[in-house]
Amino acid sequence: MTDVGDLVAVADTAAAAGRALLRRPSLHDVALHAGVSHQTVSRVINDRPNVSPDTRARVQAAIDALGYRRNAAARILATNRSQTLGLMVQGEPRLGPASTMLGVAAAARDAGRYVSLAVVAEPSEQATTETLEYFRDQAVEGIVVIAPVADIVEVARAAASPSVPVVVVAAGERPRPGFFVASVDQQLGAALATRHLLELGHADVVHVTGPLDWHDAVERVHGWRAERAAWGLPERDPLVADWTSAAGYRIGRRLLAHAASGDPVDALPTAIFAANDQLALGLLRAFDEAGVEVPGRVSIVGYDDIEGADYFTPPLTTVRQPFEELGKTCIELLLAGMSAKAAGEVPERSAKVAPTLVVRATTAPPPRAQPPARRSRGSRR
């Protein structure tokens, strides 16, 4: 063919806009316009050496004049590299995952990659597999899985093809070759919360946990356990709940009821670490209704620092997670994995970002202890 000659003749005389309606300019059009070969144009747009400054300028001018942009599909086809990363999230719009998503997307774009988003509604094996196929069809070069629930990780891990690195955002997973793990250090966060309470002089800290099929929940339990052990406290079980305020409230009521029953073993604890802010809110409400003072009688630490936590009654001491940083970390791991793969290595790595404690007004020394001259007696209450 073709009428490319005509096209370019038009382009030379008419405005670029006029042509755009006809067809987007190709490398070839630019080449004709600049009086060079398409390969030279390719060299210019890819910033390759061995092009004279003069030619480079002329080509650049032609590019600008025609409003040329490289065709991504053609490039992908020719290079067999899609420049695309898959981002898979489970369909639960909690704030953390959402923020992580945005962090991932932003970091990916900074790295010059496209991001393909896929939502998997239920954490079933089938849904996960379908999603991975969806990504495979796009020839994504890496996948980020934001998977708060354990099952989904298992499937992702199993289905991950060896050639495509996967970063999973999930605390507590072990990295494997080609399978990276990024997470907020939930153990640290939980330890921070627990330590804060212990340092205030509390004899013990109770933990109200989220559902135990969530990684984050399990890790927070670990962190709490470890910190208590470090202070020489005996083993004890957490109170298992879910993430809702209703559950927090229910547990608060139960605690109050047991304490009222008079059994000293079941006395109302002086310090509670809740696995998220909603739980803390439910506890707060239960205690408020019962006239139990926070933090006078019992101290509470939450987790997440949700919007508004600073205006709970009282403002909540909690743990804040650096989600954007987490997103960035995901991409870093992925890119590292990709280039390592290209170099023939198959590394395994994990990375954690550190949460921070935000002290507000739900924590104070226990009723009868005096933290300045710290000296906790064996007895409690």
Add this chain to the structure above:
Amino acid sequence: MTDVGDLVAVADTAAAAGRALLRRPSLHDVALHAGVSHQTVSRVINDRPNVSPDTRARVQAAIDALGYRRNAAARILATNRSQTLGLMVQGEPRLGPASTMLGVAAAARDAGRYVSLAVVAEPSEQATTETLEYFRDQAVEGIVVIAPVADIVEVARAAASPSVPVVVVAAGERPRPGFFVASVDQQLGAALATRHLLELGHADVVHVTGPLDWHDAVERVHGWRAERAAWGLPERDPLVADWTSAAGYRIGRRLLAHAASGDPVDALPTAIFAANDQLALGLLRAFDEAGVEVPGRVSIVGYDDIEGADYFTPPLTTVRQPFEELGKTCIELLLAGMSAKAAGEVPERSAKVAPTLVVRATTAPPPRAQPPARRSRGSRR
């Protein structure tokens, strides 16, 4: 070339997995394997007529045997249709936008489209333009813009190429040809909240609004205004805040201070409609501190129904928005726009989804009104 012959010979004997390491099978490989032409294979995978059942089955078998999957890039290059939708969000992970994102992604996938995600950090013209170019490079066929702030919409509208339909998620925008608008009906939501308070017998309803460069905030003001007008109440201005609890708290304090100053014009209102739940939380806190009873002395309605709103003290009456449905609506509009464009039309449309009122415990009849023959004293505390 090629060693395709060898490849397929291998495929015939070895497992598909063995070959995959060498090269992903192409149409051609499948054709060879099935003993037909590549075009016939193409017909099968595209479900086109004029293929005998027998052949179809044989081809299908070959596809399965080789684990063939169509190469998206090649298809895009050949058809000049990317099957990709751009999803642009502003980098603020509030819950609404996040849920909408997931809704969009899910609906797009159901419609067989890929979703390319881009985050624009600041709502500047430059950032927006860059994002649109990023999409243009991928030849997206439609764009969803989740743009809570006015400016970004303007830019998107201006930059939108006529050939790519744009759906903007923004209340109050006017659709234009090729520029669709999807939104939660914020005016309705605000009216619902206002009406609820008025129906309880309150003489007036004050509105604490979000920042007025947000569409949603402005629309809620409109809805509140309209409902008050419908009840024959005189015009009045809203109290402008932002979305934070701190602002709600500050406004609550100001209201209390004015009321304490004794000027009857500035008496403490009996009913407040807050533009979101965080604001409502701040108000709740201010009133609680001052010993002003909610809902005894003043009723409050929030907006969003954030997690935990049911365990505020007291549980918050609020307005819930159907974000997932909104996401679906976006895709419907976009697909309709795309096919209309293909048919040569250039429609303009908008669609709204309806929020619902969730009545809980922060609303009650006003102190002296008697809908259910209640009779409370004017004094407080």
Add this chain to the structure above:
DNA sequence: CACCACCATGTTAACGCTCACATGGTCGGA
């Protein structure tokens, strides 16, 4: 002065798919 390296540039062939058209066989009606 011959030779080779090196630089700027061009030429050609994929990449894997779809589209438009070509081919050959089958069947029914004139």
Add this chain to the structure above:
DNA sequence: TCCGACCATGTGAGCGTTAACATGGTGGTG
């Protein structure tokens, strides 16, 4: 019996790019 319609299938070109290799000119070195 012959012809055209229609069906099943095949052929070839082209989408816009990159990769590999080819070419011709220039300059430094022995």
